[in-house]
Amino acid sequence: MESMHGAAGKIRLAVLEGDGTTRELAGSIAQAMDHPCATPVAYHSFEPFYAASTQVRPDVMIVDLETLGQDGHLSRLAAAQPQAMLMAISPRESLSRSLAAMEAGAHDVISLPIDPVAVAERIDRFLIQNTRLPRGESLRRQAAPNSGEPRDLTTTREPFRFESFVGGSARMRDVYDQIRRIAPSSAPVFITGESGSGKELAAAAIHARSPRAGAPFIAINCAAVPGELMESEIFGHARGAFAGTSESRPGAAEAADGGTLFLDEIGEMDLALQSKLLRFVQTGTVQRAGDTRSRPVDVRILCATNRDPHAEIAVGRFREDLFYRLHVLPIRLPALRDRREDILPLAQSFLARYAREEGRAFSGVAPCAGEKLLTYDWPGNVRQLENAVRQAVVLHEGDALTAQMLPAFLLGDGGLSHRHEPVRGAAAPFGARRRGGEIEPLWAQEKRIIEDALDAFDGNIAKAAAALEISPSTIYRKRQSWSDRIEGGDGGLFTGFAG
């Protein structure tokens, strides 16, 4: 493996500056980076930059597309310096230009004006997230599992990564390509996919790759907060708008000004609030609850749902006019069972992460465990896989993750019969369980099922409700009724639950 680091392990940065960029750009970026940088080299024309790069073998190249001139120069640079992260500077935000630069080999495209701190953050993130291998070698290693090479499941192989995603299946590479393409635009993005398939990661990746990366990314889960509070969460409220509000407060839309607002579980938003959101999307202004003043904000809206939006429109739960305003750039996250080649790289990466966090020695997945993971259907997708690996790491010790360490739901009949299992995660089977010879009452069975679902989603009510195909308010109501039943109804809401 070729080292990407220069002398004394410092990052070598080479910049081809342009008219719109300042002379001090290279130095400012180097200073703002977390990774230690050698003194950067900066040029103002292509040929000397190209010649110097051949000598220096930079780790990061930032090139101004105008100064670069001919189209072929970018691909020439990419081919000559496969070890380097290649970032292109475009004079203005342009989707087609960004696409062309990516196709020529750029890893990232930024537009003027340049914020050296934001650029430094993107380089640091890239250096952390990428395999640090030369491009050609990285691709060869990714291809290896399908190329006839014997699979050694217990060996840690560097997985393919894109932003926070792990997994190099063809279906996910299509998703990464779509993210790269749509990130530079300001148009709304509508992300669909089953629960746990990575919709929020996709939203974060779009923001991180967009020209808004230096501004806030605000995520709101539309199912997590009761309807009447959601308006104030998103749009804020004026002083005295509700009982007990002594201060005026901005909402998420204002907090995201200049950046990105991610509305997760948009299908859960009530119709009155959908009208207000439509007005916001149409006018680009927000009106805090109880306020008469409209305030202009510049946010890019991303939203996600695990429901079928067309079915929601058909039954009148989702406004069609709002849908078409938001559904400008669609992305669909594939279910994990439709990209099984990602299962082991994901499991390896979760194993490494949780072994580190828990101080365990695990270094790989044994073939017996790999077999179980590969043949299960993963109705809860990557989240369920993550939880299964995490549970095994917390409860066991060893060098390799073996089948015996896996949660019980994986050890049954190979798992393929678990297709459409309604509860995600290590849920207990359904059925009228006996307790001391008696049939368990319905409320207690319901409680167990809902608690299993909450466990599987780390206490997240919205996600557990989506998996159970009930509304979050049903869970709130049921919990109230159990606490009334168990504690004689002291009025204390939701005790003993996270989220």
Ligand SMILES: Nc1ncnc2c1ncn2[C@@H]1O[C@H](COP(=O)(O)OP(=O)(O)OP(=O)(O)O)[C@@H](O)[C@H]1O
């Ligand atoms: N490809 C991936 N690589 C690494 N981690 C992933 C990947 N996909 C999902 N995850 C992880 O799985 C969990 C669920 O992902 P995420 O929250 O993005 O899913 P989601 O589709 O938004 O789920 P929901 O619809 O329930 O909100 C998170 O912990 C996330 O980090």
